[in-house]
């Protein structure tokens with residue numbers, strides 16, 4: 001079997017698993033953070049868990065860049081910069097900035113995150129730096145409007161995600177592990193602007209890379225985070241009688 005056959009088989013399988021996982025996550029909320037519960041096997045430190053889950057993404061993507069044959073293309077450098085800007089932070093900075101990190105998380109969640117990110121880093125990196133057709137390697141892509149619209153969406157999603165995560169971090173004093181109602185920014189309208197920003201970011205990525213792997217990743221992100229946002233929202237309303245009634249779960253004014 002050639003690597004290309006393996007690649008497209010894996011990509012299709014990955015997309016199918018995303019579509020199958022989506023409805024399941026409306027009934028089974030991943031057991032970490034506020035939805036942590038017993039019965040999911042042994043646990044490890046959540047700081048280490050986040051590093052192990054996320055590190056395969058920046059590493060696999062960088063490895064694909066290193067073995068690819070498009071290192072000096074302007075488009076390749078833009079892809080590398082954006083991906084690593086997101087994932088170096090998520091894998092190596094975010095885990096240490098979280099407050100309440102003394103909670104443990106199930107090893108099964110860490111293992112599934114590790115596998116997901118390894119596959120996703122490979123699928124995106126290998127395509128963009130080796131398998132992508134001429135539209136990305138011809139040198140014309142840096143003047144294509146899809147690239148700039150995608151970058152704008154990615155940047156907007158990145159800003160929303162980071163602002164929202166920062167608001168959450170600041171809710172707890174060092175050593176605290178409880179929950180409070182977040183306010184400010186898009187929290188005025190929705191319970192999970194960090195998830196909303198993340199989804200926008202990866203649809204921006206799909207557009208700016210114009211790649212099937214980017215699209216599958218955006219679909220996966222929605223499949224993961226939309227049901228989780230609905231669970232978070234229901235949890236807030238149940239937990240806090242004074243929770244703002246007009247707030248939606250994920251999409252301002254709509255959902």
Ligand code: NDP
Pocket residue numbers: 032033034098099100103161165168169171172177178179180181182194195198220221224225
């Ligand atoms: P959450 O919003 O559940 O939690 C983020 C952090 O804030 C956690 O440390 C959490 O503590 C804390 N926190 C959340 N709400 C409150 C509150 N009301 N009061 C005090 N502290 C609070 O996000 P996740 O942990 O699920 O995700 C973290 C980041 O990773 C997000 O930016 C998300 O977009 C991204 N992500 C991306 C995925 C993808 O598929 N691309 C999948 C999953 C996450 P605690 O852990 O104790 O609950």
